[in-house]
Amino acid sequence: MKLPTILFAISAIMAIFIGRTTQADFDKEVPKVQTDQISSQGLRRFLTQQYPKHDMTCDKFPRICRQKAGSPGPDCCKRKCINVMKDRFNCGMCGYKCKYSEICCKGQCINASFDKRNCGGCHKKCKKGEFCVYGMCNYA
Numbered sequence: 001m002k003l004p005t006i007l008f009a010i011s012a013i014m015a016i017f018i019g020r021t022t023q024a025d026f027d028k029e030v031p032k033v034q035t036d037q038i039s040s041q042g043l044r045r046f047l048t049q050q051y052p053k054h055d056m057t058c059d060k061f062p063r064i065c066r067q068k069a070g071s072p073g074p075d076c077c078k079r080k081c082i083n084v085m086k087d088r089f090n091c092g093m094c095g096y097k098c099k100y101s102e103i104c105c106k107g108q109c110i111n112a113s114f115d116k117r118n119c120g121g122c123h124k125k126c127k128k129g130e131f132c133v134y135g136m137c138n139y140a
Contacts, residue, residue: 086122 058076065081073083077094091104120135
C-alpha cells in the first residue's frame, strides 16, 4: 500500500512542477508583428526559412519542375527535373537512354549524322534531294 501512495505523491509533485514551468513560459511577452509591416520579400524569406529547398524534391512535389525558374525541364525523373523531349538519358520517358551516336529530338532517339530531317541536330532539315552525311547536308 505504501508503494502506490509514494508513486502517486511523486507524480503529483511532477505535475505541479511541470504546470508551473509551462505557465512561466506563457507569461513571457511575445513581440507582435503587424501584417502591414511584412513585405513580400520578408515573407518570402520567412517561408524559405520554414521550408528549406533541399527538402522539396520533385518526386514528392512534381509541380516544382514546372514552376521553378531556370528549371531544366517540366518532368521529374529520379528526383531531378529534366525535359524528356531533349534529354539523352531519359528520351521520351524516364530511364530510356539513347545510343552513343544518337540524340533526343521530340522524345525520340535520332542519329543526327545520317537523318535528313535532323541533320547535325534537331530540326535541321536538308533540302530536297540532299543527303545527310556526318551531320552535314551534301557532304562531299
